[in-house]
């Protein structure tokens with residue numbers, strides 16, 4: 036079973052182009068397939084706009100050539116087309132310019148200097164739809180010169196924009212927005228998605244992203260490695276641990292949740308419920324004695340143990356009990372609502388040093404960040420589940436950098452810490468140090484305190500049930516997002532809470548479970 040969508044860097048795309056040329060497929064052939072495919076996609080997306088007044092804004096590079104080709108095809112199908120070309124095109128883009136002029140004489144104007152950009156302002160005011168072909172994967176930093184001026188005019192116009200390959204001004208390989216950038220309603224990624232189509236904040240400028248087929252010989256796809264995979268329901272379904280028909284609660288895994296503090300009992304309960312609803316057979320909770328009755332009352336299915344407490348948190352003396360109980364379990368989820376202080380720190384350190392399999396979340400990540408050498412020292416199998424802020428603290432990196440380049444950061448931390456890293460979304464990036472998997476399910480219902488606690492529990496539940504750490508992390512993140520979508524079907528994302536999401540998990544899992552749901 037393969038993940039649906041592969042994500043490629045600009046460098047990988049250039050390799051595809053090179054390999055295609057070696058197979059005798061010239062750049063102009065690729066460009067023409069891209070342009071024609073884009074025109075068909077635009078027509079399917081909005082026939083009204085596609086047959087109205089269409090203006091292509093074209094750079095001198097390959098992206099401009101795509102726009103010229105797409106616009107020529109829209110014109111041949113009846114649209115009223117115009118093109119503005121910035122600078123002097125070269126290579127296949129010059130061929131596209133010739134072809135456009137041949138079909139539509141007097142409909143193409145070339146701009147050579149910034150002083151001439153007023154022509155673009157006038158044309159754009161008359162257009163129903165703008166095709167953005169100013170810059171594509173050729174941009175590695177903020178746009179300069181004519182291209183920058185044109186981007187600013189497109190942005191100021193407020194016209195509906197379809198971006199070819201990517202909105203001009205974005206850098207293909209990450210989610211950073213290094214300067215002025217076009218905001219598109221539809222982005223037509225040529226051949227494959229690039230990281231900028233998925234990672235914020237750039238992804239927010241792409242609108243709907245669709246992939247247009249480019250005429251690469253099929254075999255060249257096997258010659259380049261994707262930088263990430265976007266997973267889907269059938270892929271996640273194939274990773275689900277099996278549930279033998281005659282299984283019992285002992286078959287499906289025993290988990291210890293070490294969580295909770297005064298004022299944060301709910302975190303422990305949500306985490307334990309996530310574990311149970313992900314299929315764990317038995318879930319024990321070790322929480323500070325003062326919150327023990329609350330956690331027990333919140334979740335009748337869990338076995339709750341009062342731990343020694345100080346300042347409303349587990350005390351350093353609870354560490355020995357945590358390790359003792361952990362050794363009787365398949366794995367431990369530690370961190371939700373644990374609090375920050377000497378007790379939680381001691382408990383986390385003791386669990387890491389004991390070598391038990393661990394899902395490390397929330398305040399346990401904080402404790403780890405106080406002493407990152409713990410992760411470099413010997414430890415058992417670990418899944419780290421940081422949000423961007425927790426990741427930034429752990430990796431000593433700027434949060435914006437971690438967010439916009441999370442594919443690279445998730446893989447890097449997985450390698451340096453020998454852990455499975457779940458860098459939470461949107462999208463969530465999961466890596467065990469090799470391939471990176473992106474889950475794009477979910478919505479803003481997950482932006483409520485308590486969501487992460489549910490996810491950490493789910494990942495523990497899947498892992499204890501027999502999934503590999505990587506599979507548990509991928510499936511957990513995917514299904515958690517799916518449950519948020521189900522919880523908000525016909526309901527508001529602002530009002531759907533983590534307990535609604537956790538309550539939707541039976542249906543979210545059902546939607547990915549392969550048939551038959553149980554093995555005999």
Ligand SMILES: NC(=O)C1=CN([C@@H]2O[C@H](COP(=O)(O)OP(=O)(O)OC[C@H]3O[C@@H](n4cnc5c(N)ncnc54)[C@H](OP(=O)(O)O)[C@@H]3O)[C@@H](O)[C@H]2O)[C@@H](O)CC1
Pocket residue numbers: 052062065066069070094095096097098099101127169170171172173174175176177178179180182183199200201225249
């Ligand atoms: N096989 C193919 O050919 C296929 C190509 N395809 C299409 O081609 C696109 C890639 O084409 P590309 O490589 O020509 O890059 P592209 O994004 O058009 O920009 C190049 C221009 O940008 C300029 N420039 C650079 N930095 C800049 C800056 N900071 N600020 C301002 N300008 C800057 C640079 O100027 P220069 O530095 O040369 O003066 C150069 O003129 C790709 O995204 C896809 O759409 C697909 O159809 C598939 C087949």
Ligand SMILES: [K+]
Pocket residue numbers: 098167168169170171198199200201202203
């Ligand atoms: K573009």
